[in-house]
Amino acid sequence: MIRYGVDVGSTTAKIVSFTPELTYKVTESRNWEKILNGIPSDEIASTGYFRHKIPHKIAATEITTAIYGVKEYINDPEVIVDIGGQDTKVTDVRKNNFIVNDKCSAGTGAFLEFIAHYFGLKVTDLSEIHHKATHTININHTCSVFALSEVISRLVDGHTIEDLIASIHHAFAQRIAQMIPESEKIVLIGGTAQNKGITASLEEILEQKIHTPPNPQIINALGALRYAEEKEQ
């Protein structure tokens, strides 16, 4: 019987189960074996880049598990935006269509990691710093490396780190927004969805509320579990 949903992505590994309340653990992807800790494969539903590598009974892609996971918290999602470590997936649940951006890191978690590293910050600090900004400026480059060069030149011009972080969030959100079809209920998931600066920027650009479930980074692991439960019935 499937009891665990496991999502091992490019950056982090997540495991969820119900005991009976929802419990979960998150670790770095390279340590995925530690969170499985001897759980037999026939109790695991897997997703993420490592879905076929880790022990599992049922595997599904993140496109499918996102739909199942989001529905646990939000009724009738129309579009799901999953910002992962190395790609961003936008699924139009109404039309069964999806697009994935992975040709370039500018709209992925890796971009924010890159920027945070430059400023000597943790990526988890970015959200708080964003809200201390007084204004934003346009970051025109769509390439991560060139965007950083642009940020450095703005730093030389005297702009504050807080303003630059908020500006980067805005540029990031603009890139994601281009992938999102018109819809009334957009749900943002993935670890990056915990960054309120990104959510606020997306809401400003799209001029609508962006829904975020609690613990957005475990939604795919939860969805894998629910998907497998349905398959087993």
Add this chain to the structure above:
Amino acid sequence: MKTLGITALVPPELVFACGFKPFDLNNIVPTSDARPNNKLCAWTAIWRDYIMNDGLDLDALVVVAGGDCHNALVDGQQAAEKIPAFYLFYPFDGDPEYLKYQFEELSSFLNGIIDSNIMKIVKSVKKNLIKLDQMRTRGMISSELGFQYLISGCDLRGNPIAFKNQLFHIPRIHRDDLPTMHRVALLGVPPIHHDFHRQAEKLGLHIVFDEMPFEFIRHTGVSLSELAESYADYTFARDLKYRFDFLEQELGKRRIDAIIHCTQFACHHVLEDGMLRERLQYPTLTLHSDLPGPVPEQLKLRLEAFSEILWRK
């Protein structure tokens, strides 16, 4: 027999009749490990580099100038520095008189028709290819093997009689799993990944229509007039509405469940994607490839996800 390199669809009936054997330059690309320095589309840049580096034994070249992309035209012009070249223009409006004139000019470039009877042989081979296409749609031969023969409809591998014999020896299969698979049409450019059909099938996607190979096999004729009438209908050379209308009918006949739209880096098919999705109302997966080789992991993820999502219909 002299070899004529072709950059896109050129009637093999006419090429054989002029005493040349056609060689579709694109067929060397999916298994190539060449990495051209200056490129937009890998398809055209790779065959260009092969020609520029004397890697192919060609006597002449036909560059399809009207009816193929501008990348092919530019790379073709470079290649034309090495070997004698003819620029073929398909009519955008489908005028058969104009196309007949183009074919007359092409046959002059190839020193004229010397054996018009061979056109009948090529026509009969294409009839067999149409049957092969139907058998593949019904799952009687593998999708991958079927594709390999259908894509060869452009040059019949340089020998129509030997090619026809090969068609009779394609192994038949009996599949019990077809009801569990999605019937998929492959539109746009053929996939640049040599194992694409096999990988798609593994993931539950049964390809029952390949757009470009179908264009290769459905046009034929036994005289210049007949060829002009038939090839004037080559949909890739016509306006998008014409092509989408044709596809709508063909996809309906084949009762497809979904579309995979194959595009390339720096390719006009990327621009057409939105229009195609709007016009052909099927679940659609757009793939954006660049260099040749086996299907990369990120594309496998998309294929797997597409297969899963189709079950949610």
